[in-house]
Amino acid sequence: MNELIKQEWVNKGNLSQDFSKYGPKIILILDNASFHKRKDILAKISEEFPNFILEFLPAYSPDYNIIELVWHSCKEYIAHRLFKSVDKLQTLLDKLLNQGELIIKWYRKIKNKGNFRYIAA
Secondary structure, three states: OHHHHHHHHHHOOOOHHHHHHHOOOEEEEEOOOHHHOOHHHHHHHHHHOOOEEEEEOOOOOHHHOHHHHHHHHHHHHHOOOOOOOHHHHHHHHHHHHOOOOOOOOOOOOOOOOOOOOOOOO
16 A cells, blocks of 8 residues: 555655655554554554554543444444344345445444543534
């Protein structure tokens, strides 16, 4: 991905060697999973993707993590339903997640701990 961004940078008339210093910055927001913070992984990202800025969500703050809100809304929608087959469940999940039929409850609190804040729509 970084090479595509770099190529676009060069195609716009910029010098390849200036990419790390002056090129666009990409902010990647991560949760606090231990594998996201491994020193060897962080070093490799820093070395190979100098334009990436890693930001970590506060600990115990699932309400800041959009995927948690998506999964919570999705699980709430399919809970207590009986599916005749895995294919039926997969079809429903495809409609919800890939075809835009899931209604996300943005103001819903996921867990009762940590740094909870309501997320404005």
